[in-house]
Amino acid sequence: MPLESLVKIVTKSTQEAPTLVVFDLDSTIFDVSPRTEEILKSIANDPEFASRHPDQALALKSIVVKSTDWGIKEALSRAKITGTIDFFEEIHKQWSKLFFSNDFLHFDKPYEGVIKYIKYLEKLGARIMYLTGRDSHRMGKGSREVLLMHELPVDDSHHQLILKPQKGMSDSKFKRDIFIDLIKNHDDIWFFENEPANVNLIIKEIPEVQIIFVDSVHSKREEKPDEILSIGMNFNYKEK
Ligand SMILES: [Mg+2]
Structure with missing residues (x-):
């Protein structure tokens, strides 16, 4: 029950040290x-x-x-x-x-329940972040607009959207480098991601980050790890 467990963790976190919940976009929040x-x-x-x-x-x-x-x-x-x-x-x-x-x-369609889930985590005090392999030059404007269109929390300081500064960089290494910075200021980081290549690198190099694998579609470049928290293509959680 990874979705419910995370709700519990966010509920217990404090304003001074909020849980950071990071979402990839393509095939994690959105069905493309x-x-x-x-x-x-x-x-x-x-x-x-x-x-x-x-x-x-x-x-x-x-x-x-x-x-x-x-x-x-x-x-x-x-x-x-x-x-x-x-x-x-x-x-x-x-x-x-x-x-x-x-x-x-x-045209991207949010997976079932995901908008409600992210908003709920935010309401409980989580810091929300979007970390995507999309690059800011080609896709920054549209990415932000779509998050706002779905009324997801996004701003320039607390709930940030982070895109690749330029196309052609490795997604995995870009995301790893962002997490290397994030762990300096956050004790509790959770990351929703659908791409095994990204997941595997983070597990290997930054084990502090808790990962929830979104089992939607992926490139098949790498296999997902055998033992990993995972969910399917919906974010329906049981409210207590
Ligand atoms: Mg993705």
């Missing part, structure tokens, strides 16, 4: 599949793309991306979209450009 689906449909509706790839554009207009998909490959193969390697490279490039931008972030 609606973002990908809208992007693929928008590519299909681009007249220039549609004139060059009429059959694929038609199929893309009714594409379905599932919450359990990672990237675009599974959705494209379910829709039986075929084409040359150049075609797939083109669509991946287009998708990637729009996925890592501000333009489609508002």
